[in-house]
Amino acid sequence: MTLVSSKVIETNRSEIVVEVKGEEWVKAVDASFKKNSKQIALPGFRKGKAPRAMIERAYGKGVFYDDAINELFPENYEAAVKEAGLKPVDQPEVEVTDVNDEGFSFKATVTTKPEVKLGKYKGVEAVKDDSEVTEEDLAKELEDVRQRYARTATVEGRPAKLGDLATIDFEGFDNGVAFPGGKGEKYPLALGSDSFIPGFEDQVAGHFAGEEFDINVTFPEDYQEESLAGHPVVFKIKLHEIQERILPELDDELAKDASEFDTLEQYKENLKKELSERKEKLSNQEFEGRVMDEIIGAMEVELPECMITNRIKDLVQDFAQRLAMQGLKLEDFLKYTGEDMNRFYESFRPQAENQVKSRLAMEAVAAKEGFVATEQEVEEEYSRLAEQYKSKVEELKLYISSEDLAEDLGCKKALDFVVENAKAVKEKKTAAKKTTKKASAKKEEEESAQEAPKKTRAKKTAAKKEEETEE
DSSP, X not given: OEEEEEEEEETTEEEEEEEEESHHHHHHHHHHHHHHGGGOOOTTSOTTOSOHHHHHHHHOGGGGHHHHHHHHHHHHHHHHHXXXXXXXXXXXXXXXXXXXXXXXXXXXXXEBOOOOBOOOOSSOEEEOOOOOOOHHHHHHHHHHHHHHTOEEEEOOSSOOOTTSEEEEEEEEEETTEEEEEEEEEEEEEETTSOOSXXXXXXXXXXXXXXXXXXXXXXXXXXXXXXXXXXXXXXXEEEEXXXXXXXXXXXXXXXXXXXXXXXXXXXXXXXXXXXXXXXXXXXXXXXXXXXXXXXXXXXXXXXXXXXHHHHHHHXXXXXXXXXXXXXXXXXXXXXXXXXXXXXXHHHTTHHHHHHHHHHHHHHHHHHXXXXXXXXXXXXXXXXXXXXXXXXXXXXXXXXXXXXXXXXXXXXXXXXXXXXHHTSEEESSOOOOOOOOOHHHHHHHHHHHHHOOSOOOOOXXXXXXXXXXXXXX
16 A cells, blocks of 8 residues: 555545555455356356456456455555544545556545644633532422322312323314324323323313313424314313322331331431432532533634534434333334424534534543553453443454544543542632723713613523433
8 A cells, every 4th residue: 555645635624645556456356356256157158167367358357346446445545544644533535546457546535533722621610519418309309209109099079180190082183074193092191291282181170080071172383293283173082080199108108118228217318318429420420511611612623514413323323222222213203202303413413512522622631631541441441341231352342442442541531630620619700891980980871861760681591402311
């Protein structure tokens, strides 16, 4: 392999020209002939027995070149980018520029890892939440326990109300015609759960078991089934049974049912300890995230779009795998929620961008501070991962290179470093605006001249989409 040239053609994009000639090319073409000639039949010869010269005369001398190029390209491309000092972040755009008896040449356009200009990363300030367990925290946890150990009982002598579990038959009609998916039998509906369209559950409340009645509701304008979006419809209902949840008393018996403790006081003490550990862990995680936000906000980097889109694909794949563990396909999830695939993908963009920037920032810190992983640390990490994934170290090494693992460990050291050197504060300080005497006097004049109070404009807050990924 010969690296003919390497040049930057635009930000985060480089072009390399490579030649592959000599013995490795001859061997690759010979191997291609041996593999593919078995499938070739020529007049006068049994299948797979035609001489190479006859095949090349019939199909052209380059009949085996494509297969040989495909065989040689990956290894030679890897060697070329390494020699050129490039760090690709996506698949290259490749063009074979020449091929003949002596070998082949190719041009590859490579998207490379961007350069990072770090801002402040040592001693950054970030808010750290208090992890002390309050009485309210403990009371909420105990109430959750009561909810988990609640039992249900059939209701008699009163109508259904929000909070009850109603067993119903239902069928929906649009202009007198039953519509697909609008029918169910003996369906257990938790009233007040908002699992049905707005207004449905409220109208079941107030009726007695055994009643048959109609409900009038209107589908939302953005309902996923366009044929029903915005339509007023009628549901015919039969209410079979009403059940209510009966919460257990908060006493020693509940403690025995919910834990290995004999008394409520012992159980509460243990719960308080567990809550404290959870709050401390959450506080540390959120503090780490805020430290990273500060570092990311202070650095300069121009991200290649492919780094973001590739990370989005990874996040969507992780989400789909979690759904699969629950027996649900991503396509069905999108159908049930009325979400468009493109919008769903884009909803992961902020998270993907943040994660890509975080990784680049820690790589830059590791390089600047000289954080590297030793061979022993790499081997220990292989062993840890093998135990975690119930695999063998040798198998893991086939999928995770020691270079990648060493880089991961370097980034972890960088993260530990910036968090340890960060300053935890109760609330983030905001820079006070300077006001000149002249401006201050003018402001006082304007305020005194106003007879009516100003209307206050309410600030809009963007609803933040919550995600679970757990890593």
